[in-house]
Amino acid sequence: MSRTRLPALVVVAALALPAAAQAAVVPANGNWGLVNRNIIGAATAQVRTGPFTPPYGPGSINFLVPAGTDKMAYGNEVDFVGVPLSSVTTLGFSVFTTGENAAINPTNLPNLGIEIDPTGPATSTGINYTTLVNVSTAAPVNVWSAVNASAGQWYLTGSAGTASGCNQVTYCTLAQVKAFYPNASLLAVQITKGRDYAWNGAVDGVVVNDTIYDLAPSSGPIVLPGTPSTPATSGTTPVGGTGTSGASSGAVRCVSTRSVTLRRLRNARRSTATYVDRNGRRRTVTLSRKGTRISFSGRSVTKGAVTVVHVRDTVGSTSKTRTVRRTLC
Numbered sequence: 001m002s003r004t005r006l007p008a009l010v011v012v013a014a015l016a017l018p019a020a021a022q023a024a025v026v027p028a029n030g031n032w033g034l035v036n037r038n039i040i041g042a043a044t045a046q047v048r049t050g051p052f053t054p055p056y057g058p059g060s061i062n063f064l065v066p067a068g069t070d071k072m073a074y075g076n077e078v079d080f081v082g083v084p085l086s087s088v089t090t091l092g093f094s095v096f097t098t099g100e101n102a103a104i105n106p107t108n109l110p111n112l113g114i115e116i117d118p119t120g121p122a123t124s125t126g127i128n129y130t131t132l133v134n135v136s137t138a139a140p141v142n143v144w145s146a147v148n149a150s151a152g153q154w155y156l157t158g159s160a161g162t163a164s165g166c167n168q169v170t171y172c173t174l175a176q177v178k179a180f181y182p183n184a185s186l187l188a189v190q191i192t193k194g195r196d197y198a199w200n201g202a203v204d205g206v207v208v209n210d211t212i213y214d215l216a217p218s219s220g221p222i223v224l225p226g227t228p229s230t231p232a233t234s235g236t237t238p239v240g241g242t243g244t245s246g247a248s249s250g251a252v253r254c255v256s257t258r259s260v261t262l263r264r265l266r267n268a269r270r271s272t273a274t275y276v277d278r279n280g281r282r283r284t285v286t287l288s289r290k291g292t293r294i295s296f297s298g299r300s301v302t303k304g305a306v307t308v309v310h311v312r313d314t315v316g317s318t319s320k321t322r323t324v325r326r327t328l329c
């Protein structure tokens with residue numbers, strides 16, 4: 001039992017890694033944040049130092065969900081759009097829960113809520129939206145622990161849950177979900193809490209395949225907004241920095257409007273673009289040869305923000321995806 005001599009934090013951090021232990025830890029900058037459309041009632045979240053020593057960096061995201069009627073959602077609605085669910089093998093996150101939370105219910109914990117298009121972007125009819133939710137199991141209290149969601153049980157919300165049989169009555173493995181919806185692709189990755197019980201605790205380290213996203217990334221103690229010299233309000237906080245998101249690629253170009261015109265590739269028989277529109281909804285449009293104008297989210301996109309469009313080009317019988325990034329200036 002030589003492992004018991006290791007500092008406890010080392011053990012916790014190791015547990016959060018996929019089995020291959022080759023995961024890259026990257027800061028959850030840019031498009032990580034509150035998923036406003038999924039937040040209900042009085043739930044709030046806070047970037048903070050601790051509690052105690054988070055597994056990745058000194059900070060974490062503290063969820064404050066005061067009642068079972070409230071819901072918090074924190075994640076990334078942009079960078080995972082179009083990623084095939086079939087390519088996702090490892091999913092998880094780290095959590096700090098309390099005895100008070102467990103006293104309400106032993107499995108009173110946040111979940112991963114992976115929003116997916118179960119039939120894939122190439123199929124616009126049928127079911128095009130559901131949330132893939134991992135089923136919580138009890139976690140140790142007053143310490144950080146890793147949730148290996150990909151090894152656990154899952155369900156799908158709404159009609160996709162009914163059609164697949166993977167619902168809140170009958171759970172499925174991730175493999176079973178992928179088998180039923182082989183063309184499913186991701187829309188958003190988020191940690192949610194609600195609507196079931198009150199919960200106050202913290203989350204960090206979202207794992208997607210070989211990447212761990214360090215929530216509340218910081219090299220030092222986090223100063224809360226409103227305090228002079230707070231890095232988060234200085235305007236120099238990295239926004240959509242390259243290399244911080246698993247799905248991002250390509251050069252970042254600056255555009256002065258909230259629209260961009262994209263064209264179908266010359267040799268493609270079809271090109272589609274998936275993006276978040278001005279109403280905050282994800283849309284997939286077919287691009288014309290002359291060019292199709294795309295208007296980005298008006299509420300969330302501000303100066304310096306990066307917006308991402310995932311384009312799928314179909315040439316012959318094969319499809320390839322490319323990522324178009326624009327920084328508003």
Ligand SMILES: [Ca+2]
Pocket residue numbers: 054055056057058059060204205214215216217
């Ligand atoms: Ca962190």
